[in-house]
Amino acid sequence: MSDSHSYPHEPTGVETRKLGFWIFLSTEILFFGTLITTFMIFKGRDFPGIKLTDVYDIPFTSVSSFVLLMSSLTMVLAHNALENNDQEKTRVWLLSTAMLGAVFLAGQIYEFTEFYHKGFELSSNIFSSTFYVLTGFHGLHVFIGVVLLLALWGIGQRQKGLSLDGGMNLEFVALYWHFVDIVWIVLFTVVYLI
Amino acid sequence: MSVDHKPHPKPAQYVQIALVLGVLTAIEVALYYTEDFVGVFTDPLLIILAVGKFVIVVGWFMHLRFENSLINKFFTGGMILALILFAIVMFERAAANFI
Amino acid sequence: MTKIIEPKKQSNIFKRPSSETGIWSWITTVDHKKIGIMYGYAAFFFLLIGGIEALLLRIQLASPDNNFLSAAEYNAMFTMHGTTMIFLAIMPISAAFFNYLLPLQIGARDVAFPRLNALSFWIFIFGGVFLYSTFLFGTAGAPQGGYLAEEVSRLGSAPNGGWFGYQPNAGFKYSPGTAMDYWAIGLQILGIASLVSAFNFITTILNMRTKGMRLMRMPVFTWMTFAVSFLLAFSLPIIAIALFYVTFDRQFGTTFFLTEGGGDPILWQHLFWLFGHPEVYILILPAFGIVSEVLPTFSRKPLFGYPAIVFAGFGIAFIGFGVWAHHMFASAISPVAQAGFGLSTMVIAVPTGVKIFNWLGTIWGGKLKLNTPMLFSLGFIGMFVIGGLSGVTHSIVPADTQQTDTYYVVAHFHYVLFGGAMFGIFSGLYYWFPKVWGKMYNEALGKIHFWLMIIGFNLTFGPMHWLGLQGQVRRTWVYAEETNLGFWNLIVSIGAFIIALSILVFMANWIYSKRKGPEAGFDPWDARTIEWSIPSPTPVWNFSKAPEVKSLDDFWHMKYDEDEDGRPVRKEGADALLAELEEEGLNPSEEIVLPNPSYFPIILASGLPFLGYAVIYKMLPLAILGTLLILIGSFGWGTEPLEEEFMEDLENE
Ligand code: HEM
Ligand SMILES: [Cu+2]
Numbered sequence: 001m002s003d004s005h006s007y008p009h010e011p012t013g014v015e016t017r018k019l020g021f022w023i024f025l026s027t028e029i030l031f032f033g034t035l036i037t038t039f040m041i042f043k044g045r046d047f048p049g050i051k052l053t054d055v056y057d058i059p060f061t062s063v064s065s066f067v068l069l070m071s072s073l074t075m076v077l078a079h080n081a082l083e084n085n086d087q088e089k090t091r092v093w094l095l096s097t098a099m100l101g102a103v104f105l106a107g108q109i110y111e112f113t114e115f116y117h118k119g120f121e122l123s124s125n126i127f128s129s130t131f132y133v134l135t136g137f138h139g140l141h142v143f144i145g146v147v148l149l150l151a152l153w154g155i156g157q158r159q160k161g162l163s164l165d166g167g168m169n170l171e172f173v174a175l176y177w178h179f180v181d182i183v184w185i186v187l188f189t190v191v192y193l194i
Numbered sequence: 195m196s197v198d199h200k201p202h203p204k205p206a207q208y209v210q211i212a213l214v215l216g217v218l219t220a221i222e223v224a225l226y227y228t229e230d231f232v233g234v235f236t237d238p239l240l241i242i243l244a245v246g247k248f249v250i251v252v253g254w255f256m257h258l259r260f261e262n263s264l265i266n267k268f269f270t271g272g273m274i275l276a277l278i279l280f281a282i283v284m285f286e287r288a289a290a291n292f293i
Numbered sequence: 294m295t296k297i298i299e300p301k302k303q304s305n306i307f308k309r310p311s312s313e314t315g316i317w318s319w320i321t322t323v324d325h326k327k328i329g330i331m332y333g334y335a336a337f338f339f340l341l342i343g344g345i346e347a348l349l350l351r352i353q354l355a356s357p358d359n360n361f362l363s364a365a366e367y368n369a370m371f372t373m374h375g376t377t378m379i380f381l382a383i384m385p386i387s388a389a390f391f392n393y394l395l396p397l398q399i400g401a402r403d404v405a406f407p408r409l410n411a412l413s414f415w416i417f418i419f420g421g422v423f424l425y426s427t428f429l430f431g432t433a434g435a436p437q438g439g440y441l442a443e444e445v446s447r448l449g450s451a452p453n454g455g456w457f458g459y460q461p462n463a464g465f466k467y468s469p470g471t472a473m474d475y476w477a478i479g480l481q482i483l484g485i486a487s488l489v490s491a492f493n494f495i496t497t498i499l500n501m502r503t504k505g506m507r508l509m510r511m512p513v514f515t516w517m518t519f520a521v522s523f524l525l526a527f528s529l530p531i532i533a534i535a536l537f538y539v540t541f542d543r544q545f546g547t548t549f550f551l552t553e554g555g556g557d558p559i560l561w562q563h564l565f566w567l568f569g570h571p572e573v574y575i576l577i578l579p580a581f582g583i584v585s586e587v588l589p590t591f592s593r594k595p596l597f598g599y600p601a602i603v604f605a606g607f608g609i610a611f612i613g614f615g616v617w618a619h620h621m622f623a624s625a626i627s628p629v630a631q632a633g634f635g636l637s638t639m640v641i642a643v644p645t646g647v648k649i650f651n652w653l654g655t656i657w658g659g660k661l662k663l664n665t666p667m668l669f670s671l672g673f674i675g676m677f678v679i680g681g682l683s684g685v686t687h688s689i690v691p692a693d694t695q696q697t698d699t700y701y702v703v704a705h706f707h708y709v710l711f712g713g714a715m716f717g718i719f720s721g722l723y724y725w726f727p728k729v730w731g732k733m734y735n736e737a738l739g740k741i742h743f744w745l746m747i748i749g750f751n752l753t754f755g756p757m758h759w760l761g762l763q764g765q766v767r768r769t770w771v772y773a774e775e776t777n778l779g780f781w782n783l784i785v786s787i788g789a790f791i792i793a794l795s796i797l798v799f800m801a802n803w804i805y806s807k808r809k810g811p812e813a814g815f816d817p818w819d820a821r822t823i824e825w826s827i828p829s830p831t832p833v834w835n836f837s838k839a840p841e842v843k844s845l846d847d848f849w850h851m852k853y854d855e856d857e858d859g860r861p862v863r864k865e866g867a868d869a870l871l872a873e874l875e876e877e878g879l880n881p882s883e884e885i886v887l888p889n890p891s892y893f894p895i896i897l898a899s900g901l902p903f904l905g906y907a908v909i910y911k912m913l914p915l916a917i918l919g920t921l922l923i924l925i926g927s928f929g930w931g932t933e934p935l936e937e938e939f940m941e942d943l944e945n946e
Contacts, residue, residue, distance in 0.1 A: 010500045011499075011500065011502050011506075012262065012264055012499050012500055013262055014261070014262045014264055014265060014499075014500070016405050016406075016496055016500045016501075018265070019264070019265065019495075019496050019499060019500060020405065020406065020492050020493070020495075020496040022265045022268055022269060023268055023492050023495055023496065023526060024492055025269065026268045026269050026271070026272035026526070026527075027272065027488065027491075027492075027526045027527060027529075027530050028530070029269075029272045029273055029276050030272065030275075030276050030527055030528075030530035030531055031530040031533065031534060033276035033277075033279075033280050033530075033531075034280070034530065034531050034534040034535070034564065035534055036280070037280040037283055037284060038534075038538070038549070038560065040284055041283070041284055041287045041288070041557065041560065042555070042557075044288055045555065047555035048555070058223065058226060058227075059223075062219070062223045065219060066216065066219055069212070069215050069216065069219060069247075070212060070216070072212070072215075072251055072255050073208060073209065073211075073212035073255075075255070076208050076254075076255045077205055077208060080202070080204075080205055080208065083202070122545060122546070122547060123545065123546035123547050123548070123554070125548075125554060125555055126547075126548055126549065126554050126555035126556050127555075129541065129547035129548065129549060129554075130549070133537070133538070133541060133547070151931075174256075175256055178251055178252070178255045178256045179256070181251055181255075182247075182248050182251045182252060185244055185247045185248050185251065186244055186248065188222075188244070189222065189240050189241065189243070189244040190244075192226075193222060193223075193225070193226045193240050194237050194240055194241075264499075272527065275527055275614065279567060279614065279615075283560075283563050283564075283567070286563070286618070286626060286627060286630045287557065287559070287560065287563070289627040289629065289630070290559065290625060290626060290627050290630075
């Protein structure tokens with residue numbers, strides 16, 4: 001911006017968009033917190049019908065959890081590549097992140113259909129409802145993340161390439177993506193392992 | 195762009211961090227299968243491991259360690275608030291059901 | 294010579310909106326002032342609708358065994374009255390104040406994210422329209438197993454399960470039809486609007502402050518906006534998820550809140566009030582802020598105990614998260630929880646009391662000027678104290694089990710919401726009227742408004758205290774002759790019409806003064822905060838150059854010194870300084886870059902109601918249409934060049 005401008009910038013020293021985005025992430029904690037709380041409350045209760053323990057497939061879910069975890073690595077590598085302005089690498093890592101995310105989603109769809117065939121449906125009992133709504137809400141977040149990643153990758157094909165300023169840039173998509181990953185870290189433990 | 199005071203890690207370090215995350219996940223899954231031996235410690239251990247992974251991703255991959263402390267305050271504040279509120283709700287519901 | 298940089302006419306894909314007047318300038322605006330004004334008018338429109346609903350309720354209750362409304366209609370009216378007043382009237386009217394004043398009070402040119410701001414506004418509008426479209430499209434059938442057959446409502450079907458939507462009453466079994474779905478999804482949409490604006494205001498306050506505007510120099514109204522934004526940001530997600538559950542229960546056969554399938558109706562109450570109690574502070578804190586601006590100005594004294602007021606505000610916001618279960622004393626919650634929440638409720642009265650004493654300390658020994666804004670602020674203190682005290686009586690659990698669900702509670706929350714929040718809001722409307730329109734309202738009419746309103750208000754809600762203690766239950770459409778409640782109910786209804794009359798006076802004053810009122814000049818109140826240091830009505834660019842703030846109440850200190858006894862003495866050069874400020878405010882000497890208007894906020898927002906209808910009617914085409922609108926909106930949004938890029942292009946040329 002031109003120097004004739006008397007307006008100061010960001011007295012807190014944090015970039016405005018980044019600040020806004022982190023506040024958004026902080027409130028996301030309460031979205032997922034509410035869902036997890038509901039899950040935990042009903043987990044401690046007796047209920048009729050089929051249970052999650054009757055259907056789940058820990059080895060399978062472990063693998064897909066691992067996939068999502070590793071997508072955080074590729075994401076952070078993409079971010080790092082862009083910081084060094086290596087467009088080529090940035091695109092490669094972006095695309096791998098999107099692919100890993102897609103693999104996770106495919107796994108979730110497979111898991112849902114398997115469960116469904118075993119009779120574990122959305123309205124089978126309170127437990128299946130909380131399971132689907134909780135993991136589904138997370139899945140929706142992953143889906144949006146994949147779309148954003150692909151959009152970034154598409155933008156990266158342009159002549160100018162990607163950059164770290166302006167709009168919804170790679171930095172924010174990365175933050176979002178890692179956030180979705182940490183939610184899954186919690187869900188994997190709470191929903192599947194405990 | 196924001197000026198960070200501490201330098202971000204290098205790619206090699208990111209890979210090491212990811213390895214640690216992978217190992218922690220492996221331990222988690224192993225714990226699940228050894229519940230019979232580990233007994234009552236399983237769940238607390240699982241929670242500690244999850245918290246560990248959480249902190250690693252937030253701190254290093256999301257660069258929270260390297261950010262302005264203001265952001266840290268928001269995020270931790272949101273966490274603490276959520277934990278307190280939801281703990282109360284959970285205990286209240288559990289108490290109402292069993293007492 | 295003023296140079297306002299023109300918005301870029303051609304973006305990558307779409308033509309940029311460029312109208313500066315007329316309807317398109319409002320639809321595409323991202324100017325916080327225009328958005329604030331639109332919020333204000335829209336909210337006032339809903340206030341009138343909510344008011345008409347209240348009058349219908351009061352006609353029905355004016356005499357025993359009355360037949361004016363059917364039970365079905367009564368249920369719909371009290372539900373829509375509460376929902377409207379809270380979500381469509383008071384919250385958005387507070388948002389109007391935030392929008393208009395916040396950037397001015399911190400010396401900024403706009404909010405941090407102007408387009409997001411427009412998005413919030415349009416989502417609010419579409420949410421309100423969606424909710425009210427229930428009267429056209431909604432249905433409400435007879436509850437299964439209910440003892441009151443639901444008759445056809447002459448008004449069209451509307452949500453009828455209360456603004457609190459208690460389960461399982463608001464579930465599909467006892468509230469069949471689609472009306473309650475309109476409620477759940479409508480609130481969901483409105484919640485998004487508030488959530489987005491909360492992010493926006495927090496970042497604005499933190500990052501858009503002008504030079505020298507340290508946190509502890511911010512006006513109290515700005516502080517209260519800050520607190521409210523936190524409350525919104527951390528409480529809305531909870532209700533959002535709970536409303537998801539309601540929608541799933543009603544539409545997709547889950548049983549989150551229905552005992553039949555192992556669900557838990559009390560969980561709904563927890564989630565609702567986890568949001569609901571912070572919500573009542575979301576409603577009152579803006580009024581606290583307004584009053585804290587008005588009282589010092591009209592007492593010609595600094596605010597007594599500024600830091601105490603700020604910290605008490607945050608204390609209230611924080612403790613406000615820890616008292617929610619006092620709304621559930623009559624539900625099956627454990628005795629430990631009852632004791633704990635009773636205690637925390639008593640504790641929250643402490644920071645509230647601190648504020649009251651600060652306000653009293655402010656007017657104590659001041660040279661009071663009793664203009665209309667001041668009258669409303671004084672009225673606010675009185676009425677809010679009464680409401681706060683009855684609130685404390687609720688915190689005693691055994692007493693509350695007598696009071697709950699009676700008119701005593703209705704009296705309590707109207708004293709805090711109407712006597713508190715609304716009086717504060719009216720005070721602010723009069724106080725900033727000259728700022729917004731450059732004209733002065735009519736003082737005589739203003740005073741008539743105040744006196745009619747305070748008399749009508751006390752006639753309406755005062756008797757409800759004893760009506761409630763005599764056992765009149767709330768949410769019930771008739772009472773029997775033998776209860777002897779008829780007399781006071783009649784008085785209450787008369788009071789309600791006096792309030793309606795006072796609102797008419799207010800509207801007449803507004804419409805007349807906005808056109809024909811005398812010129813106000815830019816500092817009619819000899820005010821203290823920097824929004825009064827610029828011309829009225831506010832120029833599009835707010836401050837022609839970023840002001841530099843040197844102290845709390847900066848504008849006051851530009852005009853006044855203190856003598857040895859601490860009395861204010863007008864500085865010699867004060868008048869010259871004001872003239873200079875006005876001259877400079879109208880003729881900026883530097884380039885001004887304003888955020889560009891945009892079509893995309895309204896396009897994006899318009900997708901949401903379609904998604905809502907798609908869920909209710911399970912119609913895929915509607916879902917696709919809604920998603921498409923959102924995608925088009927986001928895509929256009931993302932590809933629209935920002936002002937900064939435009940500036941760079943300009944420099945390269
Ligand atoms: C001194 C502070 C306050 C205390 C101690 C307090 C306490 C209470 C309690 C215990 C109840 C539950 C009564 C019952 O249902 O049996 C209640 C209801 C209510 N309060 Fe307050 N309150 C306070 C201030 C406020 C304020 C500032 C507002 C809003 C601006 C407010 C709005 C409400 C509303 C709307 C309800 C009724 C909700 C419903 O059942 O529909 N209160 N209050
Ligand atoms: Cu409350």
